Structures are given as structure tokens and as C-alpha cells.
Amino acid sequence: MTILVTEARKTNAIRGDAFMERHFSGLVLDIGCGDDPVVPHARRFDRQDGDANRILNHLAPAQFDCVHSSHCLEHMSDVPAALAQWWALVKPGGVLVLVVPHEDLYEQGVWPSLFNSDHKASFRLDSPASWSPVSHELRALLSALPDAAIEEIAVQDHGYDHGLRRPIGAWGRGLYALGSWRSAVMRRLFGGGAAVGWADRLLTRLEQGLGRPVAQTDGAALAQIQAVVRKTAASGPPAA
Structure with a gap:
């Protein structure tokens, strides 16, 4: 059986027992986790449960010791309002534990996103500035939350090969689109067996040699920012 290695699972592998015990021992909500919550006892909230942009329409405020979300906030239509x-x-x-993709490492200077449409x-x-027209500076975004104290915030680039990053022009975007189409056709025609996977990886490496951008997080690498924010006092809920 093939197990999907999610970004949350990769992040858990580097967090350590002390981090997990300190932040995820109480009542935990995991937003956008699919079938892979950050800890087994976490309450899951995903698309089938409602709109995470307006989560207060579905859940009462001030009830969780920890709200965790990994690689979900970037999918929200109004980031400050959802946050x-x-x-x-x-x-x-309690704490908010938030993980988002780092725009330079994940998007690699291209918008709309080449790697997740x-x-x-x-x-x-x-x-202070960004090439992206939809960029948010995470420390400022979190500091603007009422009664928020940022305990930890850092880039996580474990396993990321910075030498593979290169300027992505029209040639690179075209190669990536062509390679993605080619991979999809191979899987549709020949299935998902080991031989097809091997051939796909070989062709992908050849395309990368010609300038196809590398989506490093498809493997073991991380390309993200993690933040831990503690709520220091009672805060009223924003308008739903």
C-alpha cells in the first residue's frame, strides 16, 4: 500500500517529542488536514465540514487548546479574515500552530503558482517587499491578531536543495506544463505500477536537465514557514 507523505507528516518528523507534547496534548483542531490529522485525537475540519474561510459559522469560538493548520491558509480567499x-x-x-509555504522556496518566483493552481x-x-502580487509577510500578519504572542517563527527548508532553484521563464513554465501533461497521460494509459513510476521519474529528470523547474516538496524536502502563536488573553470573535 502506498502512503501519501503529506507536508504535515514531514513536518511532524522534525518537530520532536517535546514540541508535540507541549502543543498537541489538549483539545486540538486541525484545519485542512484531510485524512491525516497532526495527531490522532485531533478534531478534523476539511471541505466536507464547511467553509474554512467562515469557520465560525460551524464552530464555537474559544474552545480549542490548539488550532493547527498546515498548507491550508494559502487556499483561503481572504487570508486575514480567515486567519x-x-x-x-x-x-x-492556547496556541495556533500554522505552517504555510515560503513563496521563494515553493513558488520560486512565479505567480500564479506553477506547482499548485x-x-x-x-x-x-x-x-519588506515581494515579487508576488498576493504576498503576506507572516510575522506582521500574526502580530496583528489580538492578544497574540509569537513564540516561534522560522523558515523550514530541511532537505531543500537551493542549488536547484533557478529563474523560471516561459521555457521553464512550458516544460513544467508539458511534463505534467506527459505524466498524467502515462498514468492514464499504463496505470500506476512500479515500472511506470520509474519511467516517469527518469523522464522528469531528463526534462529537468533541459530546464524544467523542480517541485522539491513532491519529495522529502520542506519549503515552508512554521509559526507558533499563543493567545495571551480573552479575545472576542470577529464577525462571522
Whole structure:
């Protein structure tokens, strides 16, 4: 059986037991986790449960010790408004643990996103300006939340090969689109067996040698920012 290695699972592998125990021992909500919650006892909230942009229409505020979300905020139509509602779910003294893709490492200077067409926003850390027209500086975004104290915030690029990053022009975008189409056709015609997977990887490497951009997070690499924000006092919920 093939197990999908999600970004959350890759992140858990580097967090360590102390981090997991400190933040995920109480009542946990995991937004956008699909079938792979950050911890087994977490309550899941995904598309089938409602609109995460307006999560207060579905859940009462100030009830969770931890709200966790990995690679979901970039899919929201209004990032500050959605984040404010997620924050309202955190109890006083609780934490928001948030992971988002780093725009330079993940998007690699191209917008709309080459690697995920559903991305509606991008994120940077401690950089005053961005090439992206929809960029959010994460520290400022989190600092604007009421009663928020940022305990940890850092870029996570474990396993990321910075030497593979290169300017992506029309040639690179075209090669990536062609390669993605070729992979889909191979799977449709020949299935998903080991031989097809091997051939697909070989052809992908050949295309990358010609200038196809590398989506490093398809493998073991991380290209993200993680933040831990504690709620220091009671805050009223924003308007739903």
C-alpha cells in the first residue's frame, strides 16, 4: 500500500517529542488536514465540514487548546479574515500552530503558482517587499491578531536543495506544463505500477536537465514557514 507523505507528516518528523507534547496534548483542531490529522485525537475540519474561510459559522469560538493548520491558509480567499476566524477558536492561553509555504522556496518566483493552481496567496518572512502580487509577510500578519504572542517563527527548508532553484521563464513554465501533461497521460494509459513510476521519474529528470523547474516538496524536502502563536488573553470573535 502506498502512503501519501503529506507536508504535515514531514513536518511532524522534525518537530520532536517535546514540541508535540507541549502543543498537541489538549483539545486540538486541525484545519485542512484531510485524512491525516497532526495527531490522532485531533478534531478534523476539511471541505466536507464547511467553509474554512467562515469557520465560525460551524464552530464555537474559544474552545480549542490548539488550532493547527498546515498548507491550508494559502487556499483561503481572504487570508486575514480567515486567519482571524481561526484565531478566535483558540482558548486564552492556547496556541495556533500554522505552517504555510515560503513563496521563494515553493513558488520560486512565479505567480500564479506553477506547482499548485489553487494557491490564492503567498507568504514571506521578515522581508519588506515581494515579487508576488498576493504576498503576506507572516510575522506582521500574526502580530496583528489580538492578544497574540509569537513564540516561534522560522523558515523550514530541511532537505531543500537551493542549488536547484533557478529563474523560471516561459521555457521553464512550458516544460513544467508539458511534463505534467506527459505524466498524467502515462498514468492514464499504463496505470500506476512500479515500472511506470520509474519511467516517469527518469523522464522528469531528463526534462529537468533541459530546464524544467523542480517541485522539491513532491519529495522529502520542506519549503515552508512554521509559526507558533499563543493567545495571551480573552479575545472576542470577529464577525462571522
